[in-house]
Amino acid sequence: MTKPFDSSHLPDVFRGSVARKAGLITASQLRGSSVRRLFQDVYTRADTEVTHELRCRGAALLAPPEAVLTGRSAATVQGVELAKPLDPVEMVVPEKQRFGPIVGIKVRRTEIKPEESRPWNGIRIARKTRTAVDLLLRLSPRKxxxxxxxRIGVPDLDQYMRANRLSDLHLNPEFYGRRNRGIRLARNALRLSDPRAESPPESEVRVVLAAGGIAAIPQVEVFSREGHFIARLDLGDKEHKVAIEYDGQWHNTPKQRAYDRKRRRRAEAEGWRFVIVTAEDLVNDFKGIVEAVWRARRGAVSPLTVPRPGQEGVRMARV
Structure with a gap:
């Protein structure tokens, strides 16, 4: 009986060709169950947890020294987990550099200044302000x-700005001092971004409302006439006293529903009206969300359903 291959002597991420040349593993063992392939010629031990950071280090083994890890990948390595483990590793390389295509690695060719990155695992990683720019430049204008x-870019930027305590004052010079392809869209996203947002869906709702001509402020605090704190709203239109709240699945527990009812009743007593947006609404009813808020602005207060053929609409309700 053949003894199982012991891979414990191997690094957690390695080039197969290099390990073979060093006599650490054979070609047949690379095809076995003791190792797992991350990219062409890049492997990890089977007992190693595959994270996005691990895959970034694996991609660095293939990339030229001039390559810069950026976008969601750089953010995740920096501690803001915007990329899932198996999402493409995002890199930029100088325009004249030839690298790729490689399955699992997304490469953009664009200008990047030396001061916009620092050394990292044999390549480079974007500094925070450049990472913020690339979170938006990664979105192809063709798609x-x-x-x-x-709706994809603003939530990413909101989370990244919040985690790193960045404001538009930090980022304006980066966004307005370059001519990269897609920079106009990136500037629009920066204008819409707000680090006060506490979840990606809340950021998405804000983008939808802005597209419909409605400005909403994240995390609005409501006080009683006597000055007592009553509630904090996901989004608020202070002028018209309209609250827009996203109810994700975590709101479906009896305890959370009871808490939401009490909190919203207290805010209603101070003249606020609520538009409640669900995950289904956010996916399927862009127009319905905007219409519901405009109706609330005009003073509608009774429960209603915004027409949407074949589906339940956005709820605007007194709760």
Whole structure:
């Protein structure tokens, strides 16, 4: 009986060709169950947890020294987990550099200044301000509509700005001092971004409302006439006293529903009206969300359903 191959002497990520040349593993063992392939000629031990950071280090083994890890990949390595483990590793290389295509690695060729990155695992990683720019430049202008792209980019930027305590004052020079392809969309996203947002869906709702001509402020605090704190709203239109709240699945527990009812009743007593947006609404009813808020602005207060053929609409309700 053949003894199983012991891979414990191997690094957690390695080039197969290099390990073979060093006599650490054979070609047949590379095809066995003791190792797992991450990219062409890049492997990890089977007992190693595959994270996005691990895959970034694996991609660095293939990339030229001038390559810069950026976008969601750089953000994740920096501690803001915007990329899932198996998402493509995002890199930029100088325009004249030839690298790729490689399955699992997304490469853009564009200008990047030396001061915009620092050394990392044999390549380079974008500094925070450049990472913020590339979170938006990564969205191809050729794909889908501008609102859809903003609904992807703004939540990423909101989370990244929040985690790194960045403001538009930090980022304006980066966004307005370059001519990269897609920079106009990136500037629009920066204008819409707000680090006060506490979840990606809340950011998406804000983008949808902005596209419909409605400005909403994240995390609005409501106080009683006597000055007592009552509630904090996901999004608020202070002028018209309209609250827009996203109810994800975590709101479906009896305890959370009871808490939401009490909180919203207290805010209603101070003249606020609520539009409640669900995950289904956010995916399927762009127009319905905007219409519901405009109705609330005009003073509608009774429960209603915004027409949407074959589906339940956005709820605007007194709760």
């Amino acid at each position: 889908s509509g501008w609102v859809r792209r903003l």
